[in-house]
Amino acid sequence: MADSSPKRAARRAGALRWDGVVGVLLLVLLLLSFGFVDGFGNALNLSFLIGNTLPIALIALPMTLLVVAGEIDLSVASTAGLSGAVMGALWNAGMAIETIIPICLLLGVVCGLVNGLLVTRLGLPSLAVTIGTLAAYRGIAQIVLGSNAVTDFPAPYLDFAAGRIGSTFVPYAFLPFLVLLAVAVVVLHATPFGRSLFAVGANEEAARFAGIRVRRHKLWLFTATGLMSALTGVFWALHYASARYDNATGLELSVVAAVLLGGIDFDGGRGTLGGAVAGVFLLGGLQNAMSLLNVSAQSQTVVTGVLLVISVLGPRVARQIAARPVALPVPPAPQTSPGPSERDR
Amino acid sequence: MTRSEPDAVPVLALEGVSKSFGAVRALRDVSLRLYAGEAHALAGENGAGKSTLIKTLAGVHRPDTGTVLLDGRPVVLHGPADARDAGVAVIYQEPTLFPDLSVAENVFMGRQPRRSLGRVDHRAARTAAAALFARLGVDLDPQQPARGLSIADQQLVEIAKALSSDARVLIMDEPTAALTGSEVARLFGVVRTLREQGAAVLFISHRLEEIFRLCQRVTTLRDGALVASDLLGDPQGRRAPESGGSGASGGSGSTGGSGGSGGSDRPAGSGGAAGPADAADGAGAPGGRGLTEDDLVRRMVGRDLDELYPKQDTPIGEVALDVRQLTREGVFTDVSFTVRHGEIVGLAGLVGAGRSEVARAVFGVDRWDAGSVHVDGRPLTNGAPSIAMAAGLALVPEDRRAQGLVMGMSIERNVNLTALTGLGGTVRGGLMDRRAERSRALDWAVRLQVKYAALADAVGTLSGGNQQKVVLAKWLATTPKVLIVDEPTRGIDVGTKAEVHRLLSRLAADGVAVLMISSDLPEVLGMADRVLVMHEGRLTAEIPRAGATEESVMAAATGRGTTGRAA
Ligand SMILES: Nc1ncnc2c1ncn2[C@@H]1O[C@H](COP(=O)(O)OP(=O)(O)OP(=O)(O)O)[C@@H](O)[C@H]1O
Ligand SMILES: [Mg+2]
Numbered sequence: 001m002a003d004s005s006p007k008r009a010a011r012r013a014g015a016l017r018w019d020g021v022v023g024v025l026l027l028v029l030l031l032l033s034f035g036f037v038d039g040f041g042n043a044l045n046l047s048f049l050i051g052n053t054l055p056i057a058l059i060a061l062p063m064t065l066l067v068v069a070g071e072i073d074l075s076v077a078s079t080a081g082l083s084g085a086v087m088g089a090l091w092n093a094g095m096a097i098e099t100i101i102p103i104c105l106l107l108g109v110v111c112g113l114v115n116g117l118l119v120t121r122l123g124l125p126s127l128a129v130t131i132g133t134l135a136a137y138r139g140i141a142q143i144v145l146g147s148n149a150v151t152d153f154p155a156p157y158l159d160f161a162a163g164r165i166g167s168t169f170v171p172y173a174f175l176p177f178l179v180l181l182a183v184a185v186v187v188l189h190a191t192p193f194g195r196s197l198f199a200v201g202a203n204e205e206a207a208r209f210a211g212i213r214v215r216r217h218k219l220w221l222f223t224a225t226g227l228m229s230a231l232t233g234v235f236w237a238l239h240y241a242s243a244r245y246d247n248a249t250g251l252e253l254s255v256v257a258a259v260l261l262g263g264i265d266f267d268g269g270r271g272t273l274g275g276a277v278a279g280v281f282l283l284g285g286l287q288n289a290m291s292l293l294n295v296s297a298q299s300q301t302v303v304t305g306v307l308l309v310i311s312v313l314g315p316r317v318a319r320q321i322a323a324r325p326v327a328l329p330v331p332p333a334p335q336t337s338p339g340p341s342e343r344d345r
Numbered sequence: 346m347t348r349s350e351p352d353a354v355p356v357l358a359l360e361g362v363s364k365s366f367g368a369v370r371a372l373r374d375v376s377l378r379l380y381a382g383e384a385h386a387l388a389g390e391n392g393a394g395k396s397t398l399i400k401t402l403a404g405v406h407r408p409d410t411g412t413v414l415l416d417g418r419p420v421v422l423h424g425p426a427d428a429r430d431a432g433v434a435v436i437y438q439e440p441t442l443f444p445d446l447s448v449a450e451n452v453f454m455g456r457q458p459r460r461s462l463g464r465v466d467h468r469a470a471r472t473a474a475a476a477l478f479a480r481l482g483v484d485l486d487p488q489q490p491a492r493g494l495s496i497a498d499q500q501l502v503e504i505a506k507a508l509s510s511d512a513r514v515l516i517m518d519e520p521t522a523a524l525t526g527s528e529v530a531r532l533f534g535v536v537r538t539l540r541e542q543g544a545a546v547l548f549i550s551h552r553l554e555e556i557f558r559l560c561q562r563v564t565t566l567r568d569g570a571l572v573a574s575d576l577l578g579d580p581q582g583r584r585a586p587e588s589g590g591s592g593a594s595g596g597s598g599s600t601g602g603s604g605g606s607g608g609s610d611r612p613a614g615s616g617g618a619a620g621p622a623d624a625a626d627g628a629g630a631p632g633g634r635g636l637t638e639d640d641l642v643r644r645m646v647g648r649d650l651d652e653l654y655p656k657q658d659t660p661i662g663e664v665a666l667d668v669r670q671l672t673r674e675g676v677f678t679d680v681s682f683t684v685r686h687g688e689i690v691g692l693a694g695l696v697g698a699g700r701s702e703v704a705r706a707v708f709g710v711d712r713w714d715a716g717s718v719h720v721d722g723r724p725l726t727n728g729a730p731s732i733a734m735a736a737g738l739a740l741v742p743e744d745r746r747a748q749g750l751v752m753g754m755s756i757e758r759n760v761n762l763t764a765l766t767g768l769g770g771t772v773r774g775g776l777m778d779r780r781a782e783r784s785r786a787l788d789w790a791v792r793l794q795v796k797y798a799a800l801a802d803a804v805g806t807l808s809g810g811n812q813q814k815v816v817l818a819k820w821l822a823t824t825p826k827v828l829i830v831d832e833p834t835r836g837i838d839v840g841t842k843a844e845v846h847r848l849l850s851r852l853a854a855d856g857v858a859v860l861m862i863s864s865d866l867p868e869v870l871g872m873a874d875r876v877l878v879m880h881e882g883r884l885t886a887e888i889p890r891a892g893a894t895e896e897s898v899m900a901a902a903t904g905r906g907t908t909g910r911a912a
Contacts, residue, residue, distance in 0.1 A: 186776070195777060206750060208710055210762040210763050211730040211734040211763065
């Protein structure tokens with residue numbers, strides 16, 4: 001006796017979900033670009049597009065979970081830079097790449113743990129903490145590598161990070177990303193852990209009262225974010241065949257922009273990974289198309305900024321439209337109220 | 346006498362108002378008139394539309410059809426600020442204080458006393474707030490931040506806020522739901538004075554005896570439609586006017602028609618046709634005398650009520666919850682008690698005595714500084730709710746908005762929040778089992794008679810009482826061994842209250858140990874096998890069911906006569 005189906009159908013029809021909107025926008029962008037932007041549709045350009053967007057996409061996965069839980073990490077790009085710098089330094093020191101990469105990933109875990117502990121143990125706001133570590137991690141990266149650029153990584157690794165499968169548009173690195181995406185989707189949308197993140201982001205106190213281990217969950221998220229950032233740092237250095245201390249500078253803004261554009265509520269408690277990934281590729285696709293159209297870098301920045309503002313406004317407007325009462329020819333039948341008693345006459 | 350005459354102009358009125366939310370028709374063609382000097386009660390089951398009506402009067406909602414009349418003239422209220430400027434003060438059902446502002450700043454939100462150059466006069470605000478609290482007999486520091494106030498204190502701040510504006514119309518949506526007898530008495534004293542000075546009052550409460558104590562007239566809603574508007578008599582049906590100058594109630598009662606239409610043609614009535622067809626159902630009513638409590642219940646629910654406190658005697662088993670010398674510095678001290686399987690133990694005390702704080706520490710959301718808690722002989726870890734839950738403990742918290750529910754989340758997900766540890770059968774192989782989630786939520790929503798449109802609706806769209814039922818559902822669904830309920834029936838209507846009591850009684854019969862905190866003393870006395878009383882952070886008395894009376898409990902709660910007189 002719960003949902004009478006006409007009501008539900010109407011509710012569905014009336015609801016306008018922002019992640020759906022972003023998906024449609026992405027499709028429109030792709031169709032327009034295929035049709036009207038010279039050079040967009042060929043496999044090589046598409047593989048460039050995907051490859052260049054992958055760093056943002058990789059970090060967007062844990063960032064989505066973090067923002068859903070009501071936190072944020074702005075140190076991700078610095079962690080990536082640090083990971084690349086350490087990779088370069090150790091390679092210069094003659095260590096084997098098979099040893100270096102795990103070390104870099106471990107370093108990312110430590111960076112994330114530091115953020116997480118500062119936030120959960122000391123109760124500091126993550127925005128402030130990670131602005132601090134944004135500067136600190138980048139500083140350490142510069143100390144580690146100075147202004148050197150390390151480029152001579154082993155060819156198989158460089159080929160994997162920069163190459164594509166045959167003459168298709170699919171970079172090799174896209175495949176592991178798809179695996180990670182699937183994992184993240186399952187974690188956020190199908191496990192108790194993911195479910196509780198929405199509660200933590202929307203009402204942390206109520207989550208605590210429901211027995212959810214809020215601090216431990218957050219610590220996990222920061223750690224995972226550090227790990228993925230370090231992985232991205234490794235990928236970046238190999239993809240562009242250059243390990244420098246300033247790799248990926250400013251990437252955190254692209255990630256946050258993409259995630260918000262994908263409908264993840266900055267206040268926490270709302271959003272889907274599908275939306276976030278659509279947001280990432282919308283942003284990446286737009287930049288690619290604009291470059292092909294010779295739009296100046298400044299104008300690209302303006303477009304990105306405007307998109308960011310839309311991304312904050314859009315979901316709210318969509319929610320308001322969805323919440324607007326729909327006139328329905330359904331008789332009001334309160335579900336479980338006891339009906340008027342039958343009186344003996 | 347300030348009593349209204351049939352032809353007097355109502356200060357504030359609704360005429361033929363309807364309001365829908367999507368497919369839910371919250372108000373259907375409702376009319377209501379508030380007269381100067383009259384206290385008017387609004388009664389009805391959970392979800393009947395009371396809060397919606399109030400929000401319409403306050404300009405929060407715009408009616409779909411119908412009009413709001415101020416001094417007899419139609420007005421369009423664009424928001425609460427408009428209502429406030431018109432002299433209408435409103436206390437909403439859920440306190441909405443700004444947690445980071447001080448109590449005094451909250452009281453004078455939007456109309457702070459000013460000094461020259463428009464600077465806020467903080468000192469004047471503090472003094473004025475302190476004076477208001479003194480009048481209400483409340484022990485609150487105007488300078489403390491609103492964050493962390495108990496639900497009762499939040500409610501008192503809201504009351505002070507409404508009283509401070511010298512309003513012509515005072516509207517109160519369940520202001521007493523978390524208050525104990527003495528705070529209620531103070532509040533009523535202040536409200537009576539205001540009314541005698543000519544204010545119009547609209548009052549909502551699910552404690553019917555309060556309606557009879559404070560009000561002269563009651564309007565009843567059922568499923569959004571007006572049932573009737575009657576003058577009130579004596580709750581038991583005798584004709585005894587109450588204090589506060591309502592001596593006229595018997596007399597003017599006779600102006601109402603005693604014919605079958607159930608009083609709907611009274612001066613402040615529904616305009617005849619508004620009531621649903623079965624309105625006459627409840628009209629076994631008042632010819633020359635006013636409405637009785639039974640009449641009112643029949644008006645609200647459309648039937649007679651079962652026993653309100655259906656406590657059955659059950660064999661009492663082993664100790665289930667054992668709290669030893671629990672102390673949290675500055676909050677409560679050296680609290681020791683046990684609750685046995687099959688036993689319902691009441692925890693009484695005034696607002697601020699530390700009852701909720703003890704419950705929170707036992708459950709683990711707050712840490713304790715000394716002492717221990719055992720469930721079935723096994724010690725609990727300090728500050729770990731998940732471990733307490735695994736041991737079979739459940740806590741229904743007092744503040745549903747802040748602690749009990751995630752308002753933007755669906756009913757279904759809220760109910761299942763307590764199952765994320767895997768204890769509720771909604772997790773299979775590490776993944777959420779959507780079908781199990783759905784049936785678990787549906788099962789409990791039906792058992793507690795939650796009134797909703799779809800389980801996927803945000804819990805925030807439910808009426809206050811129905812939100813409370815979702816909090817109960819969320820915790821009862823964990824099938825606890827030890828159940829701590831903090832104000833379990835706050836905002837729940839009489840019919841469902843009896844249902845909740847039956848449920849608690851049945852749980853006890855099944856061997857669950859129940860610790861019940863309630864500001865509703867009759868509820869404690871009616872349900873508890875044993876009553877513990879707290880006063881200023883200490884346990885001052887333990888009274889067996891036989892010896893528990895209003896007097897003995899209140900004596901211990903106010904610090905007069907301690908353990909000695911318990912026996
Ligand atoms: N913002 C909203 N969106 C959707 N439905 C709503 C909204 N506000 C109220 N309703 C619905 O309108 C109906 C009346 O709710 P209302 O809050 O007025 O009840 P109430 O009489 O105050 O009940 P209670 O005694 O439980 O507080 C309910 O069915 C409720 O679900
Ligand atoms: Mg209400």
